Amino acid sequence: MTKRTKAVLAVILTYVMLTGVTACGEVPVETISSKATAAAADGTTTAETSTISSETQVLSLSGSLTLTGSTSMADVTTALAEAFMAVNRDVIVSVGGNGSGEGPTAVNDGTAQIGLLSRDLKEQENAAAFDKYIIGFDGIAVIVNSASGVDSLTADQITRIFKGEITNWKDVGGTDAKIQCIGREAASGTRGAFEELMKIKDAVVYAEEQNSTGNVKQAVSSNPNAIGYVSLSAIDNTIVAVKLDGVVPSEENVKSGDYTLQRPFLMITKSGTSDSLATAFLDYVFSDAGMKIVADDGIVPNPGKN
Numbered sequence: 001m002t003k004r005t006k007a008v009l010a011v012i013l014t015y016v017m018l019t020g021v022t023a024c025g026e027v028p029v030e031t032i033s034s035k036a037t038a039a040a041a042d043g044t045t046t047a048e049t050s051t052i053s054s055e056t057q058v059l060s061l062s063g064s065l066t067l068t069g070s071t072s073m074a075d076v077t078t079a080l081a082e083a084f085m086a087v088n089r090d091v092i093v094s095v096g097g098n099g100s101g102e103g104p105t106a107v108n109d110g111t112a113q114i115g116l117l118s119r120d121l122k123e124q125e126n127a128a129a130f131d132k133y134i135i136g137f138d139g140i141a142v143i144v145n146s147a148s149g150v151d152s153l154t155a156d157q158i159t160r161i162f163k164g165e166i167t168n169w170k171d172v173g174g175t176d177a178k179i180q181c182i183g184r185e186a187a188s189g190t191r192g193a194f195e196e197l198m199k200i201k202d203a204v205v206y207a208e209e210q211n212s213t214g215n216v217k218q219a220v221s222s223n224p225n226a227i228g229y230v231s232l233s234a235i236d237n238t239i240v241a242v243k244l245d246g247v248v249p250s251e252e253n254v255k256s257g258d259y260t261l262q263r264p265f266l267m268i269t270k271s272g273t274s275d276s277l278a279t280a281f282l283d284y285v286f287s288d289a290g291m292k293i294v295a296d297d298g299i300v301p302n303p304g305k306n
Helices: 003-019 034-041 074-087 102-109 155-162 189-197 213-221 251-256 276-285 288-296
Strands: 048-051 057-060 063-069 091-096 114-117 130-144 180-184 208-210 226-231 262-270
Touching: 063 102, 063 276, 074 091, 074 276, 074 288, 102 114, 102 262, 114 276, 130 189, 130 213, 130 251, 130 276, 130 288, 155 180, 180 189, 180 213, 189 226, 189 262, 208 213, 213 226, 262 276, 276 288
Parallel strands: 063 091, 063 114, 180 208, 180 226
Antiparallel strands: 048 057, 114 262, 130 226, 130 262
């Protein structure tokens, strides 16, 4: 049994104990928001209500739910989806994505009920068309290969490196080697947030552009001269996450605000959606069990559902 499987099983058990979910995957009505209940009542979704006794009414969920967008959110969203399906066995949740820009587009055109963004909505994405839910806050870690000889950089040094003004590791205390900047593709929320926070939008010189967090990490881990950026939750011993102005990129420092290179993780739906599966999934995300999954993934949870 893997570490993730154990963690998911633990939160499922917690959810069952807290909410009274039955072994058949039935969720008591009181655990579902009024929006979901109203949607079920007018027959707009695949949810159906039934009376178990004169005192207990349950909402039985079935159907499919699609979430797409940010690849930085793929890990935590997959964990949430696995736990949700375990207590709603007639529901299939699909998680995918090719960057945050895909989230609003997919929700708009109806190919996904929930969009995933690792940044805020942009003005041109018509934010008013969506209901926005911040599930937590994630640090963006600047990563290097251990062979670079560097484990700490200032914000000014990072800015100058990505703008192409500092081109050799020896100029920032490392080895005598040319720096190679690895970034994400243009649609990436991680890239958008990183460039905006570092105030280097449209001024970056990349040696490579990768289409996922995992690919950036792989590129840096296999290239002794590389530098890149990934979600805090992606940090492992294959790369070095550098200190930013002396502050370690960690969940504690994101939560305290000491680590300033951070961004929100969003889930969005169409404004005023009547889709009860999407609403029930979001209710689960913001339950104690869901927020535990978020926290276990290295993200600072936001239990307020706003």
